[in-house]
Amino acid sequence: MIRIPRRGLLAATILAAPAVRAQSYPSRPIRAVVPFPAGGGVDAFARAVAPALSATLGQGVVIENLGGASSRLGTVSVLRAPADGHTILITNDTLAAVEALPIPGTGSLVAGLAPVLLGVSAxxxxxxxxxxxxxxxxxxxxxxxxxxxxxxxxxxxxxxxxxxxxxxxxxxxxxxxxxxxxxxxxxxxxxxxxxxxxxxxxxxxxxxxxxxxxxxxxxxxxxxxxxxxxxxxxxxxxIAPGFDIETWMGILAPAGTPEPILAALHAASLTALREPGVTRRLNGQGFSTPGLGPAPFGALLQETVARFAAVAGAVGLKPDA
CATH class of the missing domain: 3.40.190.10 (Periplasmic binding protein-like II)
Incomplete structure (x- = not known):
């Protein structure tokens, strides 16, 4: 089973964030891609966090719902964006699922992304x-x-x-x-x-x-x-003793985004997640809010990919099913 730790990595990222603010990041609104239609779980998480994240960063956070191909379309749009912190991906463990079941001839999606914050699980x-x-x-x-x-x-x-x-x-x-x-x-x-x-x-x-x-x-x-x-x-x-799987949702940025910007994004995202009104709203919708930092989020992502790949092999799932 996949266990999701309940403690984030706040201290180091808060220390790193001021260096980026001195460089005037962010300099324009943040594009937050949700690779699913409105009305689903990831969209609800994104819309709960976005106003507080906007207030923390001092710039607007504009949610763009870009669904299709089991989240691949929206994810690829983020991979193609400049790695400057002004485009982020808000997604769930479907990212691990499509990584575990790749379309022949396509590259890794996970390799093109940098974890920022694992916000919630449910x-x-x-x-x-x-x-x-x-x-x-x-x-x-x-x-x-x-x-x-x-x-x-x-x-x-x-x-x-x-x-x-x-x-x-x-x-x-x-x-x-x-x-x-x-x-x-x-x-x-x-x-x-x-x-x-x-x-x-x-x-x-x-x-x-x-x-x-x-x-x-x-x-x-x-x-x-x-x-x-x-x-x-x-x-x-x-009916299924020992059965245990939870979904998780988090924020990622294009790989190659400078470390100070990733640190600032993590600090701002965690601050937004811990805002009391946001936490109450998410808890009321059935979410817990672990707030994991980039390193444990990345480890959980890889662990989830491995578990899903094993399932795909066991039941014979194909990416073109």
Missing amino acids: PHALVVNPRAGIPDASTYAARLRSGRPPNIGVPGLGSAQHFASELLGQALGGRAEHVAYRGGGPLIVDVLSGTLDGGMVTLNAAIDHIRDGRLLALGTTGGGRSPAAPEIPTFAET
Whole structure:
């Protein structure tokens, strides 16, 4: 399982930041690329943090939703941007998923990025339409092993949520029929309408619908219940003992960005994350806020790539699926 430490690396980055401010960084608004459509979990994280980050940096932070190809389109746009700190990527562990399942002939995405801050982590939730005839996790497990598995939406084949669903299927001895979407927002619309049986999404993307009774949560994927939704059991306690996977979301910049600018970005991002109003908002949506610095974030990224690559090999996932 992947453990996410809960302590950031604030002190060193705060010391490094003033040197950059003396060089008038940032000198213009920051372009923050979210490689998913609006309405999903990463978009919610970005929009919670962006105003505080703007206030800390003294420049606007403009969010650009650029979804498609399981986050590849938006990520590549950041790789092609100048490495001057004025373009950043706000993404999740789908970055590790696409790295673990590369398209033939393409290079590494991770190698072209510099970690800045791992901001939040959260479990995924498997949600279904209340009319789908899947009232609980045990029924879902039985359906997976039957000849009529449920159709489960994921925010892109090869996304972090897809890998989480495949891992759950491995634990239960079956596989869902996965349907790819451009992001969590469009996926949830189709689960609400009954077009899909269910979907695997980050908890915060569905939590309001769960609270209102429009979606039924069969379980969450973390090792313990989410403080934001303690009524939802984990799969570990119902049908898959020991099952534990959480998504993470963070900020990265193009590789080659000068170290003083990376330090300033980390310090400003962590300050924004720790702003009480931001923390309360994120906690209420089901996020924890570890605030990891560049080194531990980079290590977690590589660990996640390795875990997802093992899953891809085990179930035979192909990048052109």
